[in-house]
Amino acid sequence: MNVAIIGASGYTGLELIKLLLTHPKFNITYIANSTGEENVQDLHPCLKDVVNIDVSKANAKEVAKVADLAFLALPHKTSMFFAKELLELDVKVVDLSADYRLELDTYEEHYCPHEDKAHIKDSVYGLPEYYSEEIKNSKLVANPGCYPTATLLALLPFVDFIQEGSQIFIDAKSGVSGAGKKLSEVAHFVNLNENSHAYNPFKHRHMPEIQEKIKLVKNKEFQINFVPHLLPVTRGMLVSVYATLKDEIDVEKILEDTYVNNEFVRVRKTPVDLKMVAGTNFCDIFVARNGKALFINSSIDNLLRGASSQAVVNANIMCGFEENEGIPKIAYVP
Numbered sequence: 001m002n003v004a005i006i007g008a009s010g011y012t013g014l015e016l017i018k019l020l021l022t023h024p025k026f027n028i029t030y031i032a033n034s035t036g037e038e039n040v041q042d043l044h045p046c047l048k049d050v051v052n053i054d055v056s057k058a059n060a061k062e063v064a065k066v067a068d069l070a071f072l073a074l075p076h077k078t079s080m081f082f083a084k085e086l087l088e089l090d091v092k093v094v095d096l097s098a099d100y101r102l103e104l105d106t107y108e109e110h111y112c113p114h115e116d117k118a119h120i121k122d123s124v125y126g127l128p129e130y131y132s133e134e135i136k137n138s139k140l141v142a143n144p145g146c147y148p149t150a151t152l153l154a155l156l157p158f159v160d161f162i163q164e165g166s167q168i169f170i171d172a173k174s175g176v177s178g179a180g181k182k183l184s185e186v187a188h189f190v191n192l193n194e195n196s197h198a199y200n201p202f203k204h205r206h207m208p209e210i211q212e213k214i215k216l217v218k219n220k221e222f223q224i225n226f227v228p229h230l231l232p233v234t235r236g237m238l239v240s241v242y243a244t245l246k247d248e249i250d251v252e253k254i255l256e257d258t259y260v261n262n263e264f265v266r267v268r269k270t271p272v273d274l275k276m277v278a279g280t281n282f283c284d285i286f287v288a289r290n291g292k293a294l295f296i297n298s299s300i301d302n303l304l305r306g307a308s309s310q311a312v313v314n315a316n317i318m319c320g321f322e323e324n325e326g327i328p329k330i331a332y333v334p
């Protein structure tokens, strides 16, 4: 199956190149960024003597000539223009941006006016543990955000057991690669090294994504209080969810039972960390209870399970391949 990567000069684009180079069924035939006219080895010097492909200036018609499926590792708003054209040219799309993740009203309230409204109804939210049947038949998969991936995998098993009307608090922490490759004051070494801080408390655009998907999957509405933090690490994401249960139930059994058939969720007996999942598609989850107080703790690699490896899992499912083909499981430890 021939595939294209648009946005190959970014952080998630590089992860896609690495995953697809070793994938047994996908073959990269097209990679692009906004300018082209380069070789991939100049774009990513780490790939010197590993791969030799020219980088194109992104063009959907050229993609359609050489690929059946395209990964869009582009900023939101840019993605929808490419997705629209690719879908009209009968190319399947896995979009890593937020452009097709949300219902139209939610998207326009938190992002910008949508320029491809017609395809929103065709998109499937690419969280494989909950949407694999829909992904199988989809031509457009909206890869979830990194914070929603780690949060929803932790929280969804417990939604039916949380006290109605109570508040859910989510304390989330991300490595700096989550912000993409653009330079910024907060990502400046002297500002972030040996430092950590919250940002956009209760205002981050992933809060409505989490809230909307809880409603869709479980038909329950809660006030979600989401606060992200920046960590002085390159990759990794740690989420702590706090909620109040209706009853003093066996939370470990609920977690085990939910994910017994999902090979990329690991239930842990001790609190999770960043390193055990770095370089993999795993989401590790730990749960504890103090009376009716619930603590759920999850970790992912934001660039992989939070973006590129989840995108390849989705592409595997869309193309009828095994979910785990070419998907990394061995962590960067130590």
Ligand SMILES: NC(=O)C1=CN([C@@H]2O[C@H](COP(=O)(O)OP(=O)(O)OC[C@H]3O[C@@H](n4cnc5c(N)ncnc54)[C@H](OP(=O)(O)O)[C@@H]3O)[C@@H](O)[C@H]2O)C=CC1
Residues within 6 Å of the ligand: 006, 007, 008, 009, 010, 011, 012, 013, 032, 033, 034, 035, 058, 072, 073, 074, 075, 076, 078, 096, 097, 098, 144, 145, 146, 177, 178, 179, 180, 181, 182, 302, 303, 306, 307
């Ligand atoms: N980083 C992360 O951990 C996660 C990211 N995501 C989402 O994935 C997407 C990509 O993220 P990330 O890799 O971090 O972003 P980067 O900022 O690192 O890369 C963005 C890429 O988009 C390309 N691009 C921008 N505008 C255009 C254009 N008009 N035409 C063609 N290419 C263009 C850039 O090319 P050029 O070099 O030419 O500018 C670059 O290759 C975003 O939507 C992000 O929100 C989702 C989950 C996690």
Ligand SMILES: CC(=O)N[C@@H](CCC(=O)OP(=O)(O)O)C(=O)O
Residues within 6 Å of the ligand: 076, 096, 097, 098, 144, 145, 146, 147, 174, 175, 176, 177, 178, 179, 180, 206, 228, 230
């Ligand atoms: C550390 C950091 O800055 N992280 C990003 C989230 C990355 C991501 O998943 O964003 P999308 O929803 O746009 O795909 C942020 O908070 O904006």
